[in-house]
Amino acid sequence: MPSRATSPGRKAPLPLTVTAVAALLFLNIPVLIIFLYAFTTDESTYTFPPPGLTTRWVSVAFGRSDMLEALWLSLGVALLATLVALVLGTLAAAAVYRTEFFGREAISFLLLLPLALPGIATGIALRSTIATLNIPFSYWTIVLGHATFCVVVVYNNVVARFRRTSGSIIEASMDLGADSWQTFRYVVLPSIATALLAGGMLAFALSFDEIIVTTFTAGQQETLPIWIFSQLARPRQRPVTNVVAMLVFLLTLIPIYFAQKLTTQAADTEGQQNA
Amino acid sequence: MQKTEIPMRPTATQSSLWRSVSNYLYYRPRLVLVLLLGPPLLFMLVVYVGSLGSLLVNSFFYLDGFTGKIVRHFTLQTYAELFVPSNLDIFKRTIAMAIAVTVADALIAFPLAHYMAKYASPRRKSLIYLAVLIPLWSSYLVRVYAWRLILAKEGILTWFIGKVGLLGALEWILSLPGIGGTSLGLSPIGMFIAFTYVWLPFMIIPIQTALERVPRSLEEASADLGAKPFQTFRNVILPLSFPGVVAGSIFTFSLTLGDFVVPLSLGNSKLFIGMAVLSHQGTSGNIPLAAAFTMGPVVIMIIYLLIARRTGAFDAL
Numbered sequence: 001m002p003s004r005a006t007s008p009g010r011k012a013p014l015p016l017t018v019t020a021v022a023a024l025l026f027l028n029i030p031v032l033i034i035f036l037y038a039f040t041t042d043e044s045t046y047t048f049p050p051p052g053l054t055t056r057w058v059s060v061a062f063g064r065s066d067m068l069e070a071l072w073l074s075l076g077v078a079l080l081a082t083l084v085a086l087v088l089g090t091l092a093a094a095a096v097y098r099t100e101f102f103g104r105e106a107i108s109f110l111l112l113l114p115l116a117l118p119g120i121a122t123g124i125a126l127r128s129t130i131a132t133l134n135i136p137f138s139y140w141t142i143v144l145g146h147a148t149f150c151v152v153v154v155y156n157n158v159v160a161r162f163r164r165t166s167g168s169i170i171e172a173s174m175d176l177g178a179d180s181w182q183t184f185r186y187v188v189l190p191s192i193a194t195a196l197l198a199g200g201m202l203a204f205a206l207s208f209d210e211i212i213v214t215t216f217t218a219g220q221q222e223t224l225p226i227w228i229f230s231q232l233a234r235p236r237q238r239p240v241t242n243v244v245a246m247l248v249f250l251l252t253l254i255p256i257y258f259a260q261k262l263t264t265q266a267a268d269t270e271g272q273q274n275a
Numbered sequence: 276m277q278k279t280e281i282p283m284r285p286t287a288t289q290s291s292l293w294r295s296v297s298n299y300l301y302y303r304p305r306l307v308l309v310l311l312l313g314p315p316l317l318f319m320l321v322v323y324v325g326s327l328g329s330l331l332v333n334s335f336f337y338l339d340g341f342t343g344k345i346v347r348h349f350t351l352q353t354y355a356e357l358f359v360p361s362n363l364d365i366f367k368r369t370i371a372m373a374i375a376v377t378v379a380d381a382l383i384a385f386p387l388a389h390y391m392a393k394y395a396s397p398r399r400k401s402l403i404y405l406a407v408l409i410p411l412w413s414s415y416l417v418r419v420y421a422w423r424l425i426l427a428k429e430g431i432l433t434w435f436i437g438k439v440g441l442l443g444a445l446e447w448i449l450s451l452p453g454i455g456g457t458s459l460g461l462s463p464i465g466m467f468i469a470f471t472y473v474w475l476p477f478m479i480i481p482i483q484t485a486l487e488r489v490p491r492s493l494e495e496a497s498a499d500l501g502a503k504p505f506q507t508f509r510n511v512i513l514p515l516s517f518p519g520v521v522a523g524s525i526f527t528f529s530l531t532l533g534d535f536v537v538p539l540s541l542g543n544s545k546l547f548i549g550m551a552v553l554s555h556q557g558t559s560g561n562i563p564l565a566a567a568f569t570m571g572p573v574v575i576m577i578i579y580l581l582i583a584r585r586t587g588a589f590d591a592l
Contacts, residue, residue: 174297
């Protein structure tokens with residue numbers, strides 16, 4: 001447990017404050033630039049300041065059937081990958097938390113790998129395996145690839161919650177006459193519900209904008225990030241790409257915001273949940 | 276926790292069935308473990324570890340240059356190809372970038388993490404925390420894309436530098452061999468900025484977590500013993516929070532090694548490991564060479580992780 005060491009009246013030295021503020025600005029301003037460029041009248045370059053502003057690109061973007069198809073595919077992939085991750089991640093967290101067993105360390109290490117190894121390793125590994133097994137690249141292979149890292153995200157969130165939940169409440173429930181299902185439904189589930197929701201939302205956000213693994217596991221299909229990436233080479237109608245980029249950013253922002261709210265409510269700004 | 280009405284047991288038979296299953300399971304923790312761990316472990320082993328294994332196997336095959344077919348015989352020929360000067364350059368270039376980005380991220384992240392952990396009020400801290408978490412989780416592609424707009428020749432940064440009257444300095448930097456290019460958006464400098472930007476949150480969070488764990492009493496003791504603030508920082512805070520820097524560097528290093536989005540969006544056309552893997556498996560269908568290329572970052576990261584574990588970096592995760 002990190003101690004909350006902030007004491008009132010302790011003032012930061014000025015250079016520290018300045019560099020901290022500069023880092024925060026560096027971290028958050030660049031994305032706003034995209035918002036500006038989504039409304040520029042300049043169609044083929046990134047001239048600053050924009051020669052004029054217009055909202056017509058929003059309707060142009062939503063009139064593009066290739067964009068809408070990509071959007072639906074991305075939503076479908078993210079939804080299924082999140083569901084798979086919720087089930088598998090929770091099971092793994094329950095197992096690792098509940099019991100001491102041989103190889104437990106190895107399993108926590110294994111569950112760190114999909115995030116610690118470069119995404120390209122996961123991607124090319126899956127691609128060569130899928131190709132070797134003669135499985136056609138499709139919606140399902142994209143979901144399979146996303147599920148690997150989504151499982152890890154859910155696992156991290158749920159296992160952190162389990163560590164903070166006392167195991168004795170499960171025993172107490174059983175002692176009071178509840179069976180396994182009742183204990184799960186009325187004791188375990190409520191205590192991990194917000195962690196599940198937070199982990200699920202983060203997994204969703206991660207899947208929705210994933211591009212590295214997807215590049216390898218998708219066949220002809222284009223998810224929204226792949227669509228954006230393929231647009232980079234095209235100089236015409238650039239603001240359409242900007243509108244879509246803005247949309248992707250906003251769509252991932254909402255689940256992240258709520259996931260963060262849920263975890264801080266539960267843990268009271270502990271700074272523990274991690275990538 | 277809110278009150279939940281727990282329904283009475285519906286029927287005696289159903290409940291006694293559940294009850295006996297519960298009892299049965301309660302006395303067999305091993306069985307419960309297998310039931311819980313089975314599905315996720317099977318998934319991770321088959322899909323993830325299995326694929327990595329197949330990748331390793333593939334890297335020992337080779338592509339017949341004449342037939343264009345993959346020959347499934349054990350050979351080190353593909354690995355030997357990695358040591359061709361042009362391929363060695365790809366490794367050197369990528370590793371140099373990963374080191375530069377990691378150092379820059381550590382330098383930028385530390386002051387912010389320090390401020391968060393030691394000076395910010397709880398309210399301000401949670402605000403900053405959100406301002407770090409949103410970039411951490413939000414679309415990485417979109418955030419790279421933003422730099423394409425910012426660094427473009429006609430874009431906002433060049434415009435700003437022009438307003439400040441430093442265009443001469445910019446041109447001088449861009450003319451430097453090795454790091455320069457035709458514009459910021461098409462140079463290694465641009466890639467370096469974008470990489471540093473996208474991976475920065477991965478460095479801030481572990482450092483902040485590590486700093487939170489340095490007890491105030493140690494700092495006070497150091498001050499009582501006559502250390503100046505900088506000495507306390509140098510001899511107490513920095514060594515104790517260093518595992519956090521190492522933990523952060525796992526991400527910044529690994530993510531840079533395997534990325535192809537930033538080099539493809541911003542670089543001059545010089546190859547990086549990620550791009551090499553992408554092009555070898557794609558157009559030429561040379562999966563063995565792509566696999567051998569990938570083994571580079573994988574081996575580097577596994578060694579890195581093993582060393583990092585010794586410094587206690589995993590506790591800062």
